[in-house]
Amino acid sequence: ASRCIRFGSHSSAVYGVAWSPKGNLVASAGHDRSVKIWEPKVRGVSGEFAAHSKPVRSIDVDPTGQMMLTASDDKSVKIWRVAKRQFLSSFSQQTNWVRAAKFSPNGKMIATVSDDKSLRIYDVNTGECTRTITEERGAPRQVAWHPWGNMVAVALGCNRIKIFDVGGSQLLQLYVVHSAPVNDVAFHSSGNFLLSGSDDCTIRVLDLLEGRPIYTLTGHTAAVNAVGFSQDGEKFATGGNDRQLLVWQSNLHTYDASQFEAKSALLSSSCDTSVASVYQQSNASSTALSNDHSIRIDMRESHAYNILDENFQVLDSEHTKLPETPKSASKSSSVGQPKAMLSHAKLVSKELDFKPRSTSPRFF
Template identity: 50%
Template sequence: MIWNLRPQSRAFRFVGHVEAVTSVQFSPDGHLMASASQDRTVRLWIPCIHGESSALKAHTAPVRSVNFSYDGQFLVTASNDKSIKVWSVHRQRLLFSLSQHTHWVRCAKFSPDGRLIASCSEDKTVKIWDAANKVCIDSFTDYEGFANYVDFNPSGTCVASAGSNRTVKLWDIRMNKLLQHYRVHRAGVNCVSFHPSGNYLITASTDGTLKIMDLLEGRVIYTLHGHKGPVLSVAFSKGGEKFASGGADAQVLLWKTNFDTFNYKEVLKQHIRRIHTDNPPHLLDIYPRSPHPHDGKPQSIEVSSMITHTNIYKICKKYITVVFLQTISILEQRLTLTEDKLKECLENQHKMLLQARQGE
């Protein structure tokens, strides 16, 4: 269904798949739409009244997700056949497959610059792929459960996963480590969406709630109740002023954000660093993990105050230690000279006493 948000405008109903539709996404320019289905196909639609479409025989099992690259030229799909496939949109043909997952692949997403692909599977891993070289360059393992959904933050430096074990995790793909771990839902998390600023994350859960996290403060700021049953999908609008959610109650709800219109602007005044986003990671930031020159002009970086204070402390401590040792050495030398002088004086005094006694 394609919904027109203007009043008194009817929705378009597109029919083509013969089984359940699992994922839908517009192309970046809005002139094309892709859908994935349990009928093992992917369809590319022209979003007009008639809903013309062409089908791609994509996988040998149900297709779980579909996602366009930032320029709309490529499409990545994930399937229960344990594979991820990348397609040329213009030619509507398969380019290559990625097949290192050992169980159903629930979701696959391009990074904002299109160089990387993130995927999650019921094999309990989240994998990061180099789209150009077609190799897996990172793998994050969760032993408690598997991720239902995965997505990049707007700068492409982090990946968020929605866990079947009620958790939401934020991974830094440059440092290869877990940054944040939220256990705020009472049931599995089905979907996540980053606010365009990258500072907020919204989650959809089987417990029937949506939660909005402030990622810089690391806490939940809103819990939203509206669906009567599991919430299956959620997504921010391109500008972040709205978000939509879909649930097992057959409802699609459109929400308006108030933290973006009032609170967010106030927060910006207090936290200037919120408006500075990291640049997408250089591939050599991820592998191999060794020093390397970056192309282009050098970029400013934000240095952690903890690291700065630690380094200053170490430098000062080292400097103070050196000065202290030098001072001790000088004092010892002076004390030795004083002792020698005192010894010489005592010897002279002793000689004078002996001479005086002899004279008597």
């Protein structure tokens, strides 16, 4: 069984949504240049304001739930106080559209990616840009923080995924596992796995401890625009141009880094179409946004479908494994390389009609 709460106050496409840490508020942003604050229990808009002079591409809430972050086509990134709907500060070093902006896990830093081909790291307290990394081959489309807060994954329009060390701007891992631009990336809560979605219609599961991709999932029939893990890592959701929101059950074996010999930190992104963003607050709910100007919060309780293990492809990866780094006191250098495996995944719910193709995945 499932139930859906629909909000439809935006006048055009919704590009981003974010939950507050307590789950009592949802913030949304879109092409109409506005930001809206929703209370699902009240089922109405509790606050709205004109945030930018051009469409707002991304929205995020800090770990305390007190601050909100927006990124826009007006080339700026802004911080707001949630309770008072108050503007606090702006970061305007970007010279083109800002695709995404994300708070670090401790809320002290911000990572932004822009069509000026830059990845920038900002200090929230000082407003200073502490790191700038410029891509040569393609503009970054999305960015995600590692749970430890010392690394970020960047999804690139040139079909690559890169992991950078935030402190030293060092490239830690490079993956070339898609045949088209990468639209989104998401870390597993353990930090051991990375999920990616691409214009090539596939979802990839990357084992970061092994430094290699382990599976490709082919449930979508069009570009995959958004991917996201639940907080406990037991499920992940994907959305794409085929107007589908798919929720998957994954059995990912996680490991405690202390169990293994210390070696290097081997760590290997957004079309604004039908499903442009996916965010999961908990096991029970996921939020999807769409070009029909609406936001849907879907509460799922039953497992609908299973995907057979044999339908997953194990990839012969094309990626660069960088030299090992010396052992240090940081978590990033205390990661071993166990043989982590994805035992199986199951599609547990779906949005809209799903028409299985004759090829994988199959349902029973």
